[in-house]
Amino acid sequence: MRLYVLRLGHRPARDRRITTHVGLIARALGADGIIISGDRDDNVIKSLEKVVELWGGPFEIQYVEDWYSLIKRFKENGWELIHLTVYGLPIQDVIDSIRSSSKDKLIIVGASKVPRVVYELSDWNVAVSSQPHSECGSLAVFLDRFFQGKELSKEFKGWKLKVIPQTRGKKVVRAES
Numbered sequence: 357m358r359l360y361v362l363r364l365g366h367r368p369a370r371d372r373r374i375t376t377h378v379g380l381i382a383r384a385l386g387a388d389g390i391i392i393s394g395d396r397d398d399n400v401i402k403s404l405e406k407v408v409e410l411w412g413g414p415f416e417i418q419y420v421e422d423w424y425s426l427i428k429r430f431k432e433n434g435w436e437l438i439h440l441t442v443y444g445l446p447i448q449d450v451i452d453s454i455r456s457s458s459k460d461k462l463i464i465v466g467a468s469k470v471p472r473v474v475y476e477l478s479d480w481n482v483a484v485s486s487q488p489h490s491e492c493g494s495l496a497v498f499l500d501r502f503f504q505g506k507e508l509s510k511e512f513k514g515w516k517l518k519v520i521p522q523t524r525g526k527k528v529v530r531a532e533s
């Protein structure tokens with residue numbers, strides 16, 4: 357099963373930091389890649405690519421202009437579309453059903469207003485509490501509930517830098533080239 361994140365509606369002036377964080381969370385918490393839509397922003401793509409180069413992968417980073425065709429294509433190819441939204445069904449009620457399907461999964465998060473068609477095309481509209489917060493918070497909780505904590509010990513490949521956990525202080529090792 358593959359799991360990708362689709363970040364809708366990126367606006368470089370407002371969302372650069374948060375879209376980068378959505379990408380960092382997706383990578384760190386077990387997704388196979390992120391697809392960014394909205395205004396093209398090479399700064400975000402480059403900074404995520406740099407993280408993969410230094411800290412490992414695999415983790416794919418793509419930009420797509422036409423998100424509507426993309427989600428239609430994913431759906432036609434048998435992917436399950438899971439849209440994270442405050443208006444959806446509570447995650448605690450649906451996560452077991454979502455996990456029980458072996459279909460590939462596209463997790464959709466918004467920035468500003470998400471078009472109605474996304475709610476309609478999605479197989480699941482999922483709320484991480486019925487209170488408004490953020491795409492970073494909802495994605496992190498969703499991935500952790502979906503992978504049941506196993507994502508926290510994921511081993512990354514091809515890293516140049518790796519943190520060695522310490523009780524106190526910082527230890528980072530560099531791969532021998």
Ligand code: SAM
Pocket residue numbers: 440441442443464465466467468469470482483484485486487488489490491492494
């Ligand atoms: N007002 C916008 C709308 O109408 O869709 C949402 C803006 S919110 C800052 C940005 C994104 O955070 C949403 O598109 C959604 O993906 C996510 N989000 C915010 N609160 C959420 C919640 N309680 N559950 C799930 N996702 C949430």
